[in-house]
Amino acid sequence: xxxxxxxxxxxxxxxxxxxxxxxxxxxxxxxxxxxxxxxxxxxxxxxxxxxxxxxxxxxxxxxxxxxxxxxxxxxxxxxxxxxxxxxxxxxxxxxxxxxxxxxxxxxxxxxxxxxxxxxxxxxxxxxxxxxxxxxxxxxxxxxxxxxxxxxxxxxxxxxxxxxxxxxxxxxxxxxxxxxxxxxxxxxxxxxxxxxxxxxxxxxxxxxxxxxxxxxxxxxxxxxxxxxxx
Amino acid sequence: xxxxxxxxxxxxxxxxxxxxxxxxxxxxxxxxxxxxxxxxxxxxxxxxxxxxxxxxxxxxxxxxxxxxxxxxxxxxxxxxxxxxxxxxxxxxxxxxxxxxxxxxxxxxxxxxxxxxxxxxxxxxxxxxxxxxxxxxxxxxxxxxxxxxxxxxxxxxxxxxxxxxxxxxxxxxxxxxxxxxxxxxxxxxxxxxxxxxxxxxxxxxxxxxxxxxxxxxxxxxxxxxxxxxxxxxxxxxxxxxxxxxxxxxxxxxxxxxxxxxxxxxxxxxxxxxxxxxxxxxxxxxxxxxxxxxxxxxxxxx
Numbered sequence: 001x002x003x004x005x006x007x008x009x010x011x012x013x014x015x016x017x018x019x020x021x022x023x024x025x026x027x028x029x030x031x032x033x034x035x036x037x038x039x040x041x042x043x044x045x046x047x048x049x050x051x052x053x054x055x056x057x058x059x060x061x062x063x064x065x066x067x068x069x070x071x072x073x074x075x076x077x078x079x080x081x082x083x084x085x086x087x088x089x090x091x092x093x094x095x096x097x098x099x100x101x102x103x104x105x106x107x108x109x110x111x112x113x114x115x116x117x118x119x120x121x122x123x124x125x126x127x128x129x130x131x132x133x134x135x136x137x138x139x140x141x142x143x144x145x146x147x148x149x150x151x152x153x154x155x156x157x158x159x160x161x162x163x164x165x166x167x168x169x170x171x172x173x174x175x176x177x178x179x180x181x182x183x184x185x186x187x188x189x190x191x192x193x194x195x196x197x198x199x200x201x202x203x204x205x206x207x208x209x210x211x212x213x214x215x216x217x218x219x220x221x222x223x224x225x226x227x228x229x
Numbered sequence: 230x231x232x233x234x235x236x237x238x239x240x241x242x243x244x245x246x247x248x249x250x251x252x253x254x255x256x257x258x259x260x261x262x263x264x265x266x267x268x269x270x271x272x273x274x275x276x277x278x279x280x281x282x283x284x285x286x287x288x289x290x291x292x293x294x295x296x297x298x299x300x301x302x303x304x305x306x307x308x309x310x311x312x313x314x315x316x317x318x319x320x321x322x323x324x325x326x327x328x329x330x331x332x333x334x335x336x337x338x339x340x341x342x343x344x345x346x347x348x349x350x351x352x353x354x355x356x357x358x359x360x361x362x363x364x365x366x367x368x369x370x371x372x373x374x375x376x377x378x379x380x381x382x383x384x385x386x387x388x389x390x391x392x393x394x395x396x397x398x399x400x401x402x403x404x405x406x407x408x409x410x411x412x413x414x415x416x417x418x419x420x421x422x423x424x425x426x427x428x429x430x431x432x433x434x435x436x437x438x439x440x441x442x443x444x445x446x447x448x449x450x451x452x453x454x455x456x457x458x459x460x461x462x463x464x465x466x467x468x469x470x471x472x473x474x475x476x477x478x479x480x481x482x483x484x485x486x487x488x489x490x491x492x493x494x495x496x497x498x499x500x501x502x503x504x505x506x507x508x509x510x511x512x513x514x515x516x517x518x519x520x521x522x523x524x525x526x527x528x529x
Contacts, residue, residue: 107234108444
């Protein structure tokens with residue numbers, strides 16, 4: 001589902017590569033943690049998958065798309081197959097919960113009839129049934145992140161990228177969000193989550209890919225956060 | 230493409246940026262108003278030329294002795310001149326005007342003025358009034374052929390007098406176009422700036438749109454349409470301004486010479502002819518400026 005082949009990314013402003021010959025293969029339906037200290041290349045990894053940037057060298061495949069060589073006009077096609085969740089939620093403050101989720105479908109041209117049908121479904125899935133008319137600032141952090149996940153998942157993407165989705169949440173709420181991501185993973189969606197949260201990684205016992213100064217230093221099928229460190 | 234989505238985004242954008250939108254509309258309106266004034270001047274020049282080409286003639290006045298001796302151009306000198314003129318392919322027709330007829334015309338033109346009373350038929354020359362078949366080459370040809378001939382006093386090409394009027398109208402046109410150009414630069418910069426500000430205030434929306442895979446059309450079209458809408462509103466205001474200007478200023482300014490049939494009046498239909506041009510210019514310029522701005526300055 002996601003394949004990186006000796007991917008190197010060197011930013012113009014830096015001499016050290018942000019990613020250094022990284023090769024990773026993630027199968028459809030996997031749940032993978034991407035861990036490593038700040039500056040280890042996690043964000044660059046995710047940016048390259050979304051084609052926010054192009055690699056200096058190497059190939060990246062998401063589904064059947066060759067991301068690095070994708071022409072500009074086909075980038076939206078790629079992004080429609082990838083859902084994204086961030087630490088800071090990125091909800092639109094002047095739109096209600098329902099409108100925030102609907103927005104993601106409107107801007108890719110889905111018909112109103114589809115939107116009316118699938119938005120309540122996905123809100124129900126993330127546990128926000130009945131809160132469609134609330135504004136984001138009336139919700140708790142955990143609820144806001146659920147809205148963000150609903151928005152990322154409403155178009156049924158093949159891959160869900162989560163960049164520190166629990167970074168702003170307390171441990172209990174984080175646990176709820178992880179349960180939600182697991183549920184989404186069980187629908188067959190590949191989940192790739194970048195995180196610093198030891199306890200989550202340790203308790204979930206999923207595949208762990210660890211980056212350090214741009215290189216993959218560990219790739220374990222059922223890893224924990226800090227082996228031998 | 231979801232039309233309702235784009236319409237909603239455009240309306241939100243225009244409302245959010247309302248002071249800037251108004252500034253943009255006003256600048257565009259003034260600029261297009263000047264362009265419109267220039268176009269009206271061009272149209273008036275064309276129509277004046279039409280008006281005159283049917284009336285303007287070359288007058289070959291005859292010397293005193295020929296004038297007083299020959300009342301119907303039957304004597305050899307006058308008849309010879311007339312024949313020469315009529316033989317030229319550049320000439321459409323030649324009419325003889327004797328002293329008495331010249332006097333009648335003069336009295337009619339200057340009716341009520343003291344000068345007309347002082348004049349006697351004997352003090353006016355008889356003339357051959359030449360209508361030209363070829364407006365461009367005819368005047369000079371007649372001049373060359375007639376000047377210095379026996380019996381010819383002067384050759385007056387009336388177009389030379391009219392040319393001064395055209396020069397004036399041409400000047401009006403040039404000044405308004407120059408002002409319009411300066412104003413257009415201001416309008417362009419304002420449109421560009423407004424598009425940038427608009428894109429900045431909506432960076433969160435646009436960020437989300439990019440993230441979920443909205444195409445360029447979806448992310449950029451609202452900004453473009455916003456610019457085009459202000460351009461069109463500006464053009465409509467400019468057209469209204471031209472109409473108001475016609476009734477308040479141009480009509481009274483030109484009333485004297487229009488009544489004398491010197492210059493054709495500016496009609497409502499002229500303004501209606503100009504306004505769709507202004508709308509097209511307004512929309513086109515705004516669209517191009519918006520597009521270039523989005524390409525060059527805004528990463529969407």
